[in-house]
Amino acid sequence: MSAEEGPKPPTEAELAEMDRDQLLKLGGKLDGVEIVDYPEPWPVKGTRAERRAERLVAFWFALSALAGLAFVVSLIWWPWQYKEPNDERGAFLYSLYTPLLGITLGLAILGLAIGVLLYTKKFVPAETAVQERGDGGSKEIDKATILAHLADAGNRSTIARRSLIKRTAGAGAGALGLAAAALPVASFIKDPWKNSDNKDSLWHTGWQPAHPGEKVYLRRNTGKPEEIVLVKAEDLDAGAMETVFPFRESERHDEHALSQAFKRSDNPVMLIRLRPTDAARVVKREGQEDFNFGDLYAYTKICSHVGCPTSLYEQRTNRILCPCHQSQFDALHYGKPIFGPATRPLAQLPITVDDQGYLYARGDFIEPVGPAFWERKS
Numbered sequence: 001m002s003a004e005e006g007p008k009p010p011t012e013a014e015l016a017e018m019d020r021d022q023l024l025k026l027g028g029k030l031d032g033v034e035i036v037d038y039p040e041p042w043p044v045k046g047t048r049a050e051r052r053a054e055r056l057v058a059f060w061f062a063l064s065a066l067a068g069l070a071f072v073v074s075l076i077w078w079p080w081q082y083k084e085p086n087d088e089r090g091a092f093l094y095s096l097y098t099p100l101l102g103i104t105l106g107l108a109i110l111g112l113a114i115g116v117l118l119y120t121k122k123f124v125p126a127e128t129a130v131q132e133r134g135d136g137g138s139k140e141i142d143k144a145t146i147l148a149h150l151a152d153a154g155n156r157s158t159i160a161r162r163s164l165i166k167r168t169a170g171a172g173a174g175a176l177g178l179a180a181a182a183l184p185v186a187s188f189i190k191d192p193w194k195n196s197d198n199k200d201s202l203w204h205t206g207w208q209p210a211h212p213g214e215k216v217y218l219r220r221n222t223g224k225p226e227e228i229v230l231v232k233a234e235d236l237d238a239g240a241m242e243t244v245f246p247f248r249e250s251e252r253h254d255e256h257a258l259s260q261a262f263k264r265s266d267n268p269v270m271l272i273r274l275r276p277t278d279a280a281r282v283v284k285r286e287g288q289e290d291f292n293f294g295d296l297y298a299y300t301k302i303c304s305h306v307g308c309p310t311s312l313y314e315q316r317t318n319r320i321l322c323p324c325h326q327s328q329f330d331a332l333h334y335g336k337p338i339f340g341p342a343t344r345p346l347a348q349l350p351i352t353v354d355d356q357g358y359l360y361a362r363g364d365f366i367e368p369v370g371p372a373f374w375e376r377k378s
């Protein structure tokens, strides 16, 4: 039976007079719905089974709330910074950081979902009805009757008097909301402006002197962090390239600092010795005319596109190649990009030698290295 063939719809005044039960029946009639069965989920109130069902639902909501809070606490306070394997406890705690975030957030979502499912299954009445499909959009009368129907279902599910379920569901949803809000906020907890002069800040690399006058030497990587091999100008043949890392005397006996210098992503530098005929054709960048030492030029190894290591130097063309997306940089032209997606020159490190001929950096890069830092000025 379609709505058009059903009983005469009531007037607006009659509609306003009707209570929820009447609206419920009217809605059924108008839509040609026949309710075959509409049992109360708990016809006898306060049974042990009902209380057990209530506790079960509350358990999942409470679990969701606890897991949500645990996620926020882990996200902010768990020791997340990398620790060397020889620091057993530190490395173990660090290794738990990501799994902990996944487990707690997963549990919070799962607990809330299972709580809602169980509540619906145990407390929302499941009617059995048969309805013919009608044509056209919803009319006012349909909206009023369906609202009555939904309100009735809520009423029959006895949510109003189940304060334990309401409280735990609220706590679960609240903790999950807190976790969702903490995610974008947490990324701002590390203040990029804090200690901006420090080599560990986002503004600097490991080449930043810790104090005025400190010489940060160019160091070869022999594969053994404790083996210090500094580089002299004559160590490189014309047309050669070597990757070097920062070394400071104050770290000579600090195993951790020595190995960290190799690991920090913006530390590697390509030291290139141009052939004399090529060196005569060099075009220097304004303000960086004295960054080289003779035929030696030091460019960051971090590609200005998306940060891959630009580890290929082609002696014949003096091009530096990035294997990731094939950007090419001209070593004779202050490392400016001449092919591929990179748009910024490779940052150049100012270098010179001490009185024994060892190469050192006269300071940090004067522009951002690689693409990573979003507050760049160039």
Ligand code: FES
Residues within 6 Å of the ligand: 303, 304, 305, 306, 307, 308, 322, 323, 324, 325, 326, 327, 340, 341, 342
């Ligand atoms: S990262 Fe070097 S070209 Fe894309």
